[in-house]
Amino acid sequence: MANLSNDDVRHIAKLARLHLREEEVEKFSKELTSILQYVEKLQTVDTKGVEPTAQVTGLANVFRKDEVQESDATAADLLSCSPLPIIEKQIQTPSAHGS
Amino acid sequence: MVPNTLTIAEAHEQLKSKKISSAELVQACIDRIEKMDGTLNAVVCRNFERALEEAKKIDTKGEFTHPLTGIPYLTKDVFCEKGVPATACSNVLRRKDYVPAFDSTTTKRLKAAGALSLGKTNTDEFTMGASTETSCYGVTRCPWDTKRVAGGSSGGSAAATAADECLFALGTDTGGSIRQPANFCGCTGLRVTYGRTSRYGVMSMASSLDTIGPICKSIEDIAIVLETIAGRDPLDATTSDVPVPNYRQALSGGMKSMKLGMPKEYFIKGMHRDTEAAVRDTTKVFESAGATVEEISLPHTEYAVPTYYIICPSEVSSNMARYDGIRYGHTTGDAKDLIDYYHKVRTEGFGNEVKRRIMIGTYALSAGYYDAYYRQAQKVRTLIKRDFDEAFKRVDAIIAPVSPTPAFTVGAHENDPVAMYLEDVFSVSQAMAGIPALSVPCGFSKEDLPIGLQIMGPQWQEERILKIAYAYEQATKWHERKPKL
Numbered sequence: 001m002a003n004l005s006n007d008d009v010r011h012i013a014k015l016a017r018l019h020l021r022e023e024e025v026e027k028f029s030k031e032l033t034s035i036l037q038y039v040e041k042l043q044t045v046d047t048k049g050v051e052p053t054a055q056v057t058g059l060a061n062v063f064r065k066d067e068v069q070e071s072d073a074t075a076a077d078l079l080s081c082s083p084l085p086i087i088e089k090q091i092q093t094p095s096a097h098g099s
Numbered sequence: 100m101v102p103n104t105l106t107i108a109e110a111h112e113q114l115k116s117k118k119i120s121s122a123e124l125v126q127a128c129i130d131r132i133e134k135m136d137g138t139l140n141a142v143v144c145r146n147f148e149r150a151l152e153e154a155k156k157i158d159t160k161g162e163f164t165h166p167l168t169g170i171p172y173l174t175k176d177v178f179c180e181k182g183v184p185a186t187a188c189s190n191v192l193r194r195k196d197y198v199p200a201f202d203s204t205t206t207k208r209l210k211a212a213g214a215l216s217l218g219k220t221n222t223d224e225f226t227m228g229a230s231t232e233t234s235c236y237g238v239t240r241c242p243w244d245t246k247r248v249a250g251g252s253s254g255g256s257a258a259a260t261a262a263d264e265c266l267f268a269l270g271t272d273t274g275g276s277i278r279q280p281a282n283f284c285g286c287t288g289l290r291v292t293y294g295r296t297s298r299y300g301v302m303s304m305a306s307s308l309d310t311i312g313p314i315c316k317s318i319e320d321i322a323i324v325l326e327t328i329a330g331r332d333p334l335d336a337t338t339s340d341v342p343v344p345n346y347r348q349a350l351s352g353g354m355k356s357m358k359l360g361m362p363k364e365y366f367i368k369g370m371h372r373d374t375e376a377a378v379r380d381t382t383k384v385f386e387s388a389g390a391t392v393e394e395i396s397l398p399h400t401e402y403a404v405p406t407y408y409i410i411c412p413s414e415v416s417s418n419m420a421r422y423d424g425i426r427y428g429h430t431t432g433d434a435k436d437l438i439d440y441y442h443k444v445r446t447e448g449f450g451n452e453v454k455r456r457i458m459i460g461t462y463a464l465s466a467g468y469y470d471a472y473y474r475q476a477q478k479v480r481t482l483i484k485r486d487f488d489e490a491f492k493r494v495d496a497i498i499a500p501v502s503p504t505p506a507f508t509v510g511a512h513e514n515d516p517v518a519m520y521l522e523d524v525f526s527v528s529q530a531m532a533g534i535p536a537l538s539v540p541c542g543f544s545k546e547d548l549p550i551g552l553q554i555m556g557p558q559w560q561e562e563r564i565l566k567i568a569y570a571y572e573q574a575t576k577w578h579e580r581k582p583k584l
Contacts, residue, residue, distance in 0.1 A: 004462075008462075012458045012461050016416065016445075016454075016458055017442050017445050018457065018458070019442045019443070020446075028454070032455065032458060032459060035408065035455070035459055036459070036462075038404075038405060038408070038517050039405040039408055039409055039476075040405075041402065041405045042402060042405050042475050042476060043475065045402055045475075045479050047475060047481075047482070050481050050482060051478070051481055052474055052477030052481060053484060053531075055293075055337070055533075056293050056533030057293060057294040057339055059294070059336070059337065059339065062336040064333060064336075072201040072202060073200035074200070077200035078426070081198065081199075081200065081426060082425065082427060083195045083424060083427070083428065083429070083430035084424075084425060084430060091426070093425055094434045094437050095436055095437065096436065096437045098436040
């Protein structure tokens with residue numbers, strides 16, 4: 001039976017870039033464990049020789065010509081959606097190396 | 100008749116014969132929203148002025164060649180419309196109003212036909228839920244009993260359509276999000292074959308399962324909207340070039356010698372007695388129309404929900420990665436570096452259900468667990484799809500309930516995510532298989548709550564299930580009943 005410890009939940013949250021308060025760690029480890037125990041049922045299905053399904057359209061290798069096309073949105077429109085400062089048509093983010 | 104209560108087909112006739120104007124139609128919907136929406140909470144963004152302006156232009160022109168010209172509708176708040184705020188009912192986009200710079204293909208096609216967008220409807224946050232209770236704007240209430248939920252995730256679209264706040268609405272269906280709220284609110288709703296409609300410009304939840312479709316007041320209206328929005332879109336490479344038929348033409352013709360299957364796995368312990376009775380009763384209507392109904396088996400049905408709750412969160416964890424507070428959405432002032440910024444934006448922006456799915460998905464896709472969870476789920480998905488392939492060798496279409504009970508009360512599944520997931524027990528298999536399925540009203544419970552019948556067909560066979568639903572609807576007229584509000 002899958003059982004997520006508080007440390008497991010802290011690790012998953014870190015991978016997912018989420019901060020959890022201590023009481024949230026408790027709450028989520030209970031909830032996520034109950035979900036994982038519920039989906040455990042899948043382990044009982046015999047899938048030997050069964051191919052996985054990733055998509056159902058039957059389409060494969062959909063190509064288009066590599067041509068420049070006009071779009072509704074301009075670069076300026078898209079930049080204006082950012083909540084961060086725009087400097088010379090670039091978004092200024094917090095530093096990756098700390099300030 | 101009050102104009103906002105009309106179906107699209109009826110309103111089109113009246114517009115064409117100049118009995119009403121598009122501006123009157125739009126105004127009637129606006130008045131209805133202003134009167135009712137304080138109670139229902141179905142509409143989260145109002146774009147009334149623009150709709151009225153466009154309606155007046157259409158009236159001046161006076162040409163109503165397309166059945167959607169001058170028809171007002173509402174869109175689930177995950178569709179992008181240029182210049183109109185889009186929030187997915189999430190604080191990650193709401194706190195700094197995200198205003199898209201482009202239109203979704205679907206709303207663009209509707210606009211080209213002359214349909215008028217009145218605004219946005221409530222949904223579970225990023226469509227993750229079965230009750231609209233995870234919306235940052237609060238729950239949408241069922242027009243038939245406001246102590247109950249409208250369903251979800253397209254609960255706002257279904258409640259607004261049922262309450263005549265619009266003539267039709269757009270929704271998305273990943274694991275039942277159109278069919279279940281349509282069922283709870285007494286509307287008709289269609290989940291299309293995956294790839295039949297374009298997902299471009301609609302916020303993704305689970306990309307291998309997401310579909311775009313209409314919620315309407317009649318099957319004929321579903322056909323009208325579908326033939327307008329369906330078809331290949333170069334901007335969504337998963338759309339197919341299978342030709343789009345004239346769905347309205349396909350409606351008549353009846354059901355003589357059609358074979359319908361009723362899967363025994365869709366009648367389970369704990370389901371509402373009235374739901375079971377109403378769905379079983381539909382057999383009589385089909386048989387008197389010349390069809391036969393036989394019991395069939397879809398043996399992997401019990402694995403559908405667990406399969407869905409691996410595949411869906413896995414794709415969610417990937418899709419939600421884009422909400423990083425850089426290109427759009429919520430921001431925060433006091434991050435010490437970029438990683439801290441990501442953490443803060445996402446922690447403040449996402450609600451609990453989104454966080455749960457991101458974490459389940461992150462876990463299921465992580466090294467050492469991928470084969471046991473995601474890959475195994477994809478294999479079971481194959482088996483679920485095969486069940487349908489086998490069934491459709493024997494029968495033309497499958498009929499079943501949409502969900503085990505009518506609308507549940509607000510808060511009924513608080514603190515129990517698995518109980519909420521089980522609401523999807525009859526509506527996720529079709530998503531796994533990528534087949535079309537719709538919900539059409541088939542009766543009422545003792546509490547006077549709507550009950551829907553689900554009709555499923557083979558891939559690309561929307562025509563067939565619409566024809567069956569139309570024959571049923573015309574024989575019973577359940578769809579004409581309106582909530583007393």
